Amino acid sequence: MTTIEFKRMLIDHCGLKPGGRNVWWRAQTCPFCGNNKWKFYLYINVNDDSSVGYDCKRCNTKSQLIDQTVLNSLGIFGEQIPKFKGVKTIRQNGELFTDLELLPESTDVSDVQNYINSRIGVIPTFDELRMFNYVADPVKYCKTVSSNEFNPNMFINRFCFKLTNGALTCRYHNDAQTRWIKHSVINNAGPGLYTINHSVNPSLPINIAIAEGVFDIMGLYYHAGIENCLYISTQGTNYASGILHTLNKGIFGSNVSIGIYKDGNVQNHEIRYNKRYEQLFKSITIYENIIESDYGYPKNKIEIHKSLTKGRS
Ligand SMILES: [Zn+2]
Numbered sequence: 426m427t428t429i430e431f432k433r434m435l436i437d438h439c440g441l442k443p444g445g446r447n448v449w450w451r452a453q454t455c456p457f458c459g460n461n462k463w464k465f466y467l468y469i470n471v472n473d474d475s476s477v478g479y480d481c482k483r484c485n486t487k488s489q490l491i492d493q494t495v496l497n498s499l500g501i502f503g504e505q506i507p508k509f510k511g512v513k514t515i516r517q518n519g520e521l522f523t524d525l526e527l528l529p530e531s532t533d534v535s536d537v538q539n540y541i542n543s544r545i546g547v548i549p550t551f552d553e554l555r556m557f558n559y560v561a562d563p564v565k566y567c568k569t570v571s572s573n574e575f576n577p578n579m580f581i582n583r584f585c586f587k588l589t590n591g592a593l594t595c596r597y598h599n600d601a602q603t604r605w606i607k608h609s610v611i612n613n614a615g616p617g618l619y620t621i622n623h624s625v626n627p628s629l630p631i632n633i634a635i636a637e638g639v640f641d642i643m644g645l646y647y648h649a650g651i652e653n654c655l656y657i658s659t660q661g662t663n664y665a666s667g668i669l670h671t672l673n674k675g676i677f678g679s680n681v682s683i684g685i686y687k688d689g690n691v692q693n694h695e696i697r698y699n700k701r702y703e704q705l706f707k708s709i710t711i712y713e714n715i716i717e718s719d720y721g722y723p724k725n726k727i728e729i730h731k732s733l734t735k736g737r738s
Contacts, residue, residue, distance in 0.1 A: 428507045432469050432477060439499040441467065456498035458484035467491070474510035527587060528554055532561045537584045540598060544640050546723025547647045556622050557643065558587040563595065563608075571610045579606060586639055588617030589670070594639060594660065607660075618670050619658035621646060629653045630707075631676065635667035636686040640721030645686060648724040662691050665698035672705065683709040686729070689718030693732055 426434070435441065441450040442463060448470045455465040460483040468478040479495055480487040491506060528534070534554055542548045549557065560566050563585040564577045570591055583595035583606070592609040594617070609617070619639050625631050632654040634645050642656045655676070657667040664685045671677065683706050685696060693711055703709055711732040714720055720727060 426505065426507055428474055428509055429471060431504075431507045432471050434501070434504075435467065435469055435477065435499065436471070439501065452499060454498060455481040455483060455486070456494050457481060457486040460484065467495075476509035477506075527566065528559055528561045534559075534561070536598070540584055540596075541640075541643065544721055545643050545647055546725075547643075549643075557639075558619070558622055560585040560587050560593060563593055566593070567608065567610055573610065575608065579608065586619060588619055588660070590615050590617035592617040594619065596639070616666060617660060618666065619660060620670075621656045623655075625653045625655055627680075631655065631681045633657065633667070633671050633676070633681060633683045634686055635659060635664050635683065636720055637662060637664075637688050638719065638721060641686065641688075641719050644720035644722055644727060648722075648727045649686075649720070649729055651684070662688065662695070664696055665702075668698055668702050668709070672702075677705045679707050682707045685709065685711045686720055687711055687713055687732060689713060 436450060439452065441452055443449070444451040444466050448468055450467045450469050451463045452465040452467060453463050454461040458481060460481070462483075464482040466480045466482060468475075468480070476489055477491040478487070478489045479491060490509070493506070496502075496504060496506070528551070534551060537554065537559060538548050563580040563583070566585075566587075567573075567575055580595060582598045584598065585593045585595040588594055588607075590609070592607060594605055594607050597604055597606075607617075619642060621642060630653060632651050633656075634642070634649070634651055634654050635657045636642055636645060637660070638658055642658045645651065646654075646656055655671070657670055659667045664687070667685075668683060671681070671683070683702075687693070687696060696711060698709070712729050713732040714722075714727050715730050716722075716728050717726050720729075
């Protein structure tokens with residue numbers, strides 16, 4: 426059986442449910458902890474020769490390579506595991522995979538479109554809102570991914586976006602009240618970053634744009650004209666966590682340039698990261714917006730320059 430036949434067999438005959446991004450599939454029962462609530466994720470990428478891995482979101486048992494124990498639990502006996510060419514690293518950062526649709530097709534998105542337009546000066550398309558991990562129904566989302574108690578009223582008049590650890594960060598619709606609240610959904614899921622859900626072309630130079638907030642990322646996405654770029658909001662001034670996130674994703678090398686788009690109230694010398702990171706990338710450059718203090722603005726209020734004094738101490 427070729428690797429692709431093996432993968433198709435798993436997808437077609439093992440009663441799996443989609444688990445996200447077309448590469449994650451969920452099995453009902455984990456053979457290690459016995460949890461039968463579909464928390465057992467299999468990594469099955471039919472577009473390459475990478476290995477099939479697994480990751481139980483309940484007991485945390487994970488492997489880059491499927492084994493007979495898991496195969497048997499899926500009802501497959503006496504089948505050889507084929508030789509995969511690459512081994513995929515199962516994400517270790519607590520990223521949440523769910524097949525819950527964050528933004529169903531029929532959603533009225535005019536409120537969030539108007540809000541983003543008022544901040545950034547661009548009306549995002551429906552597909553862009555999906556790319557921005559906009560969560561149309563945060564109450565339903567929280568009920569689906571967690572059994573933790575929460576007060577549903579906390580989401581009224583807020584626009585919510587999903588973070589990498591499954592938590593939500595929610596912006597109040599006007600500036601008079603507490604602007605952002607964060608609602609963690611899964612206990613101890615690690616720091617949540619905000620990223621835009623799109624891909625880059627690995628055969629071209631890759632840029633990584635790291636900034637503080639959700640609207641910084643949107644402003645950079647629309648107005649900074651950065652080509653082939655992945656965007657990371659570190660949800661605070663710990664910009665180094667964005668570099669670490671990039672490394673954890675396996676994205677580094679002489680093809681990859683890091684841009685730290687700092688807030689105006691952050692001095693260069695306050696931006697600290699492991700010096701060894703500099704050898705892992707083409708460059709790490711600090712930028713600033715010389716018109717406003719951050720990047721959550723329309724295009725005419727964004728002029729980005731290199732921040733001159735070299736950072737780090
Ligand atoms: Zn388990």
